[in-house]
Structure formats: structure tokens, C-alpha cells
Amino acid sequence: VIEMHNRYNEIEYAKAIESNGFLSRFKKHELRVLAKYYKSQGVKNAELKELICEFCERHIPNYNEVRYASFINGIINFASKKTNKLIVIKDIPIAGTEGRAIDKLDIGYEYKRFLFAWLVKVKLNRAIYKISHDAELKSIYFSHEVARQKEIFKMSNLDRKEYNMNEIIKHLYDKGIIDIANNGKIKLLFMENMTEGKKISLRIPTTDIDYAGYYWDQFKKKYKVGYCQECGIIIKKKNISKKYCQKCGKKIKNLQTNQSKKAKRQKEKNMG
Numbered sequence: 001v002i003e004m005h006n007r008y009n010e011i012e013y014a015k016a017i018e019s020n021g022f023l024s025r026f027k028k029h030e031l032r033v034l035a036k037y038y039k040s041q042g043v044k045n046a047e048l049k050e051l052i053c054e055f056c057e058r059h060i061p062n063y064n065e066v067r068y069a070s071f072i073n074g075i076i077n078f079a080s081k082k083t084n085k086l087i088v089i090k091d092i093p094i095a096g097t098e099g100r101a102i103d104k105l106d107i108g109y110e111y112k113r114f115l116f117a118w119l120v121k122v123k124l125n126r127a128i129y130k131i132s133h134d135a136e137l138k139s140i141y142f143s144h145e146v147a148r149q150k151e152i153f154k155m156s157n158l159d160r161k162e163y164n165m166n167e168i169i170k171h172l173y174d175k176g177i178i179d180i181a182n183n184g185k186i187k188l189l190f191m192e193n194m195t196e197g198k199k200i201s202l203r204i205p206t207t208d209i210d211y212a213g214y215y216w217d218q219f220k221k222k223y224k225v226g227y228c229q230e231c232g233i234i235i236k237k238k239n240i241s242k243k244y245c246q247k248c249g250k251k252i253k254n255l256q257t258n259q260s261k262k263a264k265r266q267k268e269k270n271m272g
């Protein structure tokens, strides 16, 4: 079984591709990551082409050098572009000043949790920009696309049945915490005077980026949080005995059920 890769740690991602072959159906994307990785290792274009061709020969059924020539060239050109750097972000640091700036706002807990996830996302985008462009991105404007906003909602880990994303955004707008710019983009006013103090309060590993909401709980010491014993992601500890995240918990339970069924069948077989 191939473990889920961390899309913000392309070194690990590339190494996994290199040793396992393609990890998803997004072959072009994975070849680009692999090519960027080789490039970062100092591999020159001629050799890079050879390596990528070899990989394709091994992992693409019916691979044909002539038929794939322009596809391969596209990969090499992509990896040769200066702005297409290998993305390696281990974690997103959150300063105490940033957390407190959100906490000071006159809104309920769930809204703060949402804003915190938003802050994390913006800081992640800035980190990616810094690697690709070698420059700081200071913008506090956020995409008007609903899909991008849904990502924030997901990251905030708010209960979908209990909370409504549009209602949250409208409330933040009414409170003057965000604004809508002329071009439709969202202006994150709450970040305008936010300073990144030197004292880092917590670090969110990029493997946990979809669980930013739990880190707000950790910052506020609202709930006890822990880490899944199977995959290591952050979890809310409703009770001390909780060991696994939902996904792993299900997996392990299924495994146990199957094993006990098997044992039962075996027992019946032996008896019969």
C-alpha cells in the first residue's frame, strides 16, 4: 500500500514516485515533480531526459519513444523553468501575535477557527510563492472562487451540518473583518495590521494542513488534541482512549472485523 504523499514536500513525493512508480492518475504532474527533483540534484537536461524516458519506459504500458517525444520535451521544459522550483515546506509557523490578533476579534469561536484556517492558507500560499519567485508576497487579497473558500472551510474542520460557509463569510463581512474588493476578490482586513512576532506559538506540519482547525483548539487550549497512532495526523481527543483518526479508526475496525469473521469461519470449519 502506498502512503498518502504530502503535496507540500515534493522531495518526499518525488522519492516515492521514483521508487514506486506513479502514485496517482496524474502522470504528467508526477513526472514534473520527479523532473524538478532531478533538476534540484544538479542533473543536466540531456541526462534528465534520459532519466525521465527510462522511468516512462518502466511505468507507462505501451510506451513508445516517438509517440511520447513531445510529451517528454514538455516535462523537461517545465522543469527547466526557473520559477518551477521543487516545493518543500515542512510546516507553517504561527506567531503568538497572529493567534492573539484573531482571538481579540469580537466574534464567536467558530468564526475565529475559520479565520485561523484562512491565515494558515494564506501563509502557505506565501511560502509557496517565496520558493517559486524568491520574493515575498504581501497581498492580503484572496480568491473570489468558491472552491478556494471551500478549502478554507474544510481546513477549519467545522461541522458541515452545523455550520454554513456562506453564513460565516457574510458574518465576517458584516463585522468588517473582511471586505470585497472591486475585482471581486476578498480583502482579508484582519490580516492588515497583523505582525509576525518572533515568538512562534505553534507549527502546523504541512501533512496536517487540512486539520488547521484543531491547531486553533490547541492554541486556545479549548480541547485536548493528540496525534493518530497510525498515520500521525492531529486528532481531537474526546477521551484519553482515542488513539486513531477517523480514517485509520475505520480501517483498523474493518481489519479487526474481517479477522474475527475469518477466525469464526475457521472455527466453524474445524468444528464441522
Ligand SMILES: [Zn+2]
Pocket: 228, 229, 230, 231, 232, 233, 244, 245, 246, 247, 248, 249
Ligand atoms: Zn490516522
